[in-house]
Amino acid sequence: MFTLTQSLFTEVRRRARLVRSSGDAGLQTVEWIFLVVGILAIAAIVITAVTVFVQGQVGKLPG
Secondary structure, eight states: OHHHHHHHHHHHHHHHHHHHHTTOOOOOHHHHHHHHHHHHHHHHHHHHHHHHHHHHHHHTSOO
16 A cells, blocks of 8 residues: 555656646646545545455454
């Protein structure tokens, strides 16, 4: 999970550098909104997957 997050942030930084170097003033508000919503969606998917996995493993515990 950490590797996925690290890769995501590395890609975001790379794209931000690319935009800054291309002569544009920066990201527009709409682009930031899409970027943040995309990151939140990915985080929600990862959290859901981890939660489902952990709950499945807890169900296997003797008790």
